[in-house]
Amino acid sequence: MDFVGMEKLSLVDFDDNLTATLFMAGCPFRCPFCHNGDLVLHPEKAEPIPFEEVLTYLKKRQGVLDAVCITGGEPTLMPDLEDKIRAIRDLGYKIKLDSNGFQPHVLENLIGKGLLDYVAMDIKNCPEKYDLTIGTHVDLDLIERSIRLLMNSGIDYEFRTTTIEEFHSEEDIEKLARWIQGASRYFLQKYIDSENCIQHYFHAISPQKADRYLQIVRKYVPNAQLRGFDD
Ligand code: SF4
Known part of the structure; x- marks a missing residue:
């Protein structure tokens, strides 16, 4: 399975790292606010980028870029994700993986093998409103497993929630x-x-x-922050 998009330089995806971002197509969720609608709804129409081309670009940027962010869609769906990550890491890049957390066994395997430097996992809403928010059904045990896995993994990670007026109340945020x-x-x-x-x-x-939501969250996660509200 090939990536279908490459942002050659991002300054916002992975802290202070100069990062290239790779996109894959396909996701089991249907979050109505998803920004990558084409990749999620019509993965078959996405134009594959031969992996050799990706590696050629990354070889040229060795020593200039620091990291590669792998995003989607949902990258844990890539059957050969591990091989691709190994090939990228062999060039000296750090790896950040974005995930919706529905495949904890994939995260567990990659983390266990020391192949990830950072994971960003979406927490779409409180458990009671998860299905409503993602536009389909997910087994919450899977999300729960990914949460506990990351919190106990020892690697750097973040959880994040895109806040939507129609989906998130104070009560939801507290839960x-x-x-x-x-x-x-x-x-x-x-x-x-x-x-x-x-x-x-x-x-x-x-x-x-x-x-207000941030003050609520900080009772439970003291280091919580806002992102994107200061513009
Ligand atoms: S999990 Fe992410 S990629 Fe999938 S539909 Fe939701 S926002 Fe889009």
């Missing part, structure tokens, strides 16, 4: 925060509509509401 109590890093992210979103009927929460 969500209690679920991930003790996490080392958590972000409440601002929702921004874009052309490629699956649906367009949603609204960002106000900066004032974001501040």
